[in-house]
Amino acid sequence: MIEEPNDDSGDLLVILRHGPHGTSYLKEGLDTALVAAAFGRRVSLLFLASGVAALVPGQGAGPLGQKGTQPTLAMLEMYDIDRLFVDGAGLAELGVAPETLTPDATVIEGDAIAALMAEHALVLTF
Amino acid sequence: MASTETARTLDLGQASVPLDPEGYLVNLDDWSPAVAEALAAEEGITLGDEHWQVIDVLRDFYARFEQAPAMRPLVKAVGQALGKDKGSSLYLMKLFPGSPPKLGARLAGLPKPTNCL
C-alpha cells in the first residue's frame, strides 16, 4: 500500500558513500532508490564522504566501457526523486566546489545530517 | 540489460533479427520501424500515430538516460513530450496493453526496463 504523504519527511533516505566506477555501491544504491520511487515511495538521496564524487561534472564511461552513473542521476527527476543532499565536509575534503555539482544538490553539514536521517522512516547506506 | 541469448528470430521477409527469451532485441542496433511493426503484429497491434509518438518518447528517454523507464517515469515523459492528457497510465495501457513500459520498450527496441515489475 502507498500511504499518502502527510508531512515533509520522506519514506526512504539512500546514503551514497562511494563515487562512480571503483565499486558497484553507487549503482546499487541508485537502483534501490529508483525501484522504491517506481513504487511510489518518497525517496531522498544523501551523497556522503567519497559519495560526493558522483556529482562531479564531466564523468564518462569506464576504461572498459562500463556505463557511467551521470545519465542515471539525470534521470532521477523523471522518478520524482528531487530531494538531493550533499555532505559539505565531504566536499571540503575533496576540494570540490558545491556550485559545480551535477545535478545540483543541497549542501548539509553538522547536525543537519542526523536530522535528515531522523525524518526518514528507513535509511539505507551504500 | 538486453540478454545476449537468442531464443528465436523475428522474420522480416528478406532479413531476420534475433530476439532474447522475452522477445527483446538481442542487438539494439537491429531496431527499425519495420522491426517495431513486426513485433507489434505478433501482439495483434497495428501501430498508428499515437503508438509512434510514444515509441519516439521511449527512444528519446533511452538516448538521454541509458535505461528504459518504469511506468511512473514513462507517464511523466509522455506527459512532458505529448501533453498532459496523454501522460496517463490509462492512455498508455490502451496503446500498449498489459505492461506499457515492457511492451513499449520491446517495440521501441530498448532493453527490458529494470525497475518495474
Added chain:
Amino acid sequence: MILHTLNRSPLESTVYRQALRALAEDDKLLLIEDGVLGALPAQQALWSSLPGRLLALAEDLEARGLSEHCATGIEVIDVDGFVRLTEEADKVVSWY
C-alpha cells in the same frame, strides 16, 4: 533513537568518521565484527563525543580474544541485547 552499527576497524577504514558525523545526540553506536577493535583503550580518543552511547558486541570481542581488553565505559552487550536494542530503536543504520 537510531542504532548505528559499525563493522570496520578504525585502523583500516575511515567509515567510523561518517558514522560520527551522522550520529544524533541520543543515538547509539554499536561496534560489531572488526569494529570491536575500536573498543580497545588505545582507540578511545575517537569516541570522546559519545559518553555512555558506545557499545560493543560481546561475541565479537570474545572471538577475537579482546573481552578482557575492552575499554571501561563501553557497554558490552550480547546478541540478545543487540536484538532488544534493535527493537527499542526507531531504525538501524549500518556503517560498513
